[in-house]
């Protein structure tokens with residue numbers, strides 16, 4: 001389905017969890033918001049998160065040291081866990097639940113929610129709520145990972161401090177009824193902690209130990225902690241590197257950029273200038289499956305009848321936009 005640059009497709013009714021919800025997805029930049037004048041609120045460190053993040057990265061470093069002595073099966077299993085958890089974020093929390101850029105059947109939503117718990121990046125509801133605020137108030141106080149506060153803050157620092165009050169204030173005004181009406185989303189939210197313990201830690205560790213006799217230490221540190229930490233950093237690079245480094249062919253007035261390295265590691269999510277310009281496009285890119293496993297996955301799901309209605313932008317609209325607001329760094333087509 002081809003879309004114009006307007007978001008009128010979001011006025012359609014969508015089926016979610018058996019309920020019909022009004023899908024007014026609030027992911028368009030709001031230029032009427034003005035940041036409050038005067039001194040910023042004090043930065044309040046959350047020591048629990050700082051300690052846990054440090055321990056995770058030390059554990060992942062130990063996993064990296066163990067990696068050369070892992071069996072081929074364990075390395076392959078680590079890649080499988082990376083892919084499933086990454087899809088739970090990219091095809092799930094991001095393209096489906098945050099942006100409603102395609103429709104997914106119940107079995108696909110269950111798979112994506114399981115992958116999302118394996119990714120342990122906050123539950124889908126919280127992730128999508130924060131992500132909609134990120135698009136609507138990008139690079140302002142109301143953006144949870146405001147990249148104008150520097151690389152470290154946008155990357156991981158924002159998870160180590162209390163949120164700016166404007167994030168919560170603006171977030172509370174967002175329309176989230178589509179998420180509340182999705183039974184899979186709300187089930188995952190209710191059972192989030194247990195699902196993370198099982199899917200992010202126990203399953204990745206148990207499979208190599210039980211099926212091919214890998215040591216528990218190797219199974220914990222490689223497909224468990226190392227895979228989790230690398231996947232987190234690949235995700236965070238979209239907020240840090242892809243908001244700071246790269247070209248802006250579609251809109252030179254915004255910070256998000258096209259970053260092929262991030263696109264590769266985040267299985268297709270590094271075409272960030274395009275994505276912030278056209279947030280409803282299911283491919284998050286002009287170039288289909290290029291460096292974009294997630295788009296290939298959604299195409300496959302559509303082919304199998306498990307997904308429908310992928311939304312995209314016509315070539316003419318893209319070219320017109322490049323001419324109107326791009327920086328002239330990249331030719332389309």
Ligand code: ST9
Nearest residue numbers: 046086089121122159162163168171172234235238266269
């Ligand atoms: C993680 C998330 O890593 C990563 C997300 C990345 C997003 C990337 C996007 C890029 C594009 C997509 C690319 C995908 C690429 C994937 C590649 C894969 C290879 N609106 O939160 P609290 C309310 S998580 C409305 O405690 P504090 C909230 O409901 C990693 N309301 O704020 C609550 O209300 P009530 C693991 C909001 O105290 C109250 O405010 N997790 C909003 O400031 C307090 O909420 C972690 O490391 C909102 N937006 O604490 C830490 N926000 O009381 C998890 C909040 O009524 N987080 N509220 O219930 C935390 O510990 C805390 O949130 C905090 C802030 C310390 C960061």
Ligand code: ZN
Nearest residue numbers: 098131275279
């Ligand atoms: Zn997005």
Ligand code: ZN
Nearest residue numbers: 238239256272
């Ligand atoms: Zn962004």
